[in-house]
Amino acid sequence: xxxxxxxxxxxxxxxxxxxxxxxxxxxxxxxxxxxxxxxxxxxxxxxxxxxxxxxxxxxxxxxxxxxxxxxxxxxxxxxxxxxxxxxxxxxxxxxxxxxxxxxxxxxxxxxxxxxxxxxxxxxxxxxxxxxxxxxxxxxxxxxxxxxxxxxxxxxxxxxxxxxxxxxxxxxxxxxxx
Numbered sequence: 001x002x003x004x005x006x007x008x009x010x011x012x013x014x015x016x017x018x019x020x021x022x023x024x025x026x027x028x029x030x031x032x033x034x035x036x037x038x039x040x041x042x043x044x045x046x047x048x049x050x051x052x053x054x055x056x057x058x059x060x061x062x063x064x065x066x067x068x069x070x071x072x073x074x075x076x077x078x079x080x081x082x083x084x085x086x087x088x089x090x091x092x093x094x095x096x097x098x099x100x101x102x103x104x105x106x107x108x109x110x111x112x113x114x115x116x117x118x119x120x121x122x123x124x125x126x127x128x129x130x131x132x133x134x135x136x137x138x139x140x141x142x143x144x145x146x147x148x149x150x151x152x153x154x155x156x157x158x159x160x161x162x163x164x165x166x167x168x169x170x171x172x173x174x175x176x177x
Contacts, residue, residue: 004076048079114140126168
C-alpha cells in the first residue's frame with residue numbers, strides 16, 4: 001500500500017512533461033527492492049499499468065479531484081496481484097524449459113563437460129558469439145556449441161561461416177512474451 005501511495009504522490013508532483021510514467025514505474029520496482037519486498041525485479045507491474053492505462057489515469061485523477069485514495073489503492077493492488085501471478089507463471093515456464101533442455105542434453109551422447117558448462121551459462125547469456133578463425137575449429141567450445149545446436153537448444157543467427165552468433169531462442173521468446 002505504501003508503494004501505491006508513493007507512486008501516486010510522485011506522479012502528482014513530478015515536475016517534468018516527459019518521463020513521468022517511466023520514472024514512476026521504475027520507482028515502484030526500486031521501492032520493492034529497497035524495502036526488501038522483492039530481492040530482484042521479478043515482477044512486471046508496468047505491463048498491467050500500460051494495459052489498463054485509461055483506468056490508471058482515471059484513478060490517479062480521482063485522487064486529485066475527489067480524494068479517492070481507496071479505489072486507487074484497490075486498482076494498484078489488483079495490478080500487483082496480476083503481475084505477481086504472471087511472474088510466477090513465467091518463472092515456472094522458464095524453469096520447465098531449462099529443465100527439459102537439460103534432460104535432452106544429459107541424454108545426448110555428443111555432450112561433454114564443456115557442453116554442460118556452456119548450457120548452464122545460457123540463462124545468463126542467451127545470445128553469444130562463437131569463436132572465430134580456423135585455429136578454433138576443433139576447440140571444446142566449438143564442440144559444445146555444435147552439440148547444443150544439433151539438439152536444437154541454440155540456433156545460429158548469422159548464417160555465416162565465421163563470426164557466428166548463437167541464441168537460446170526458445171528462452172528469449174519466453175522472456176519477451
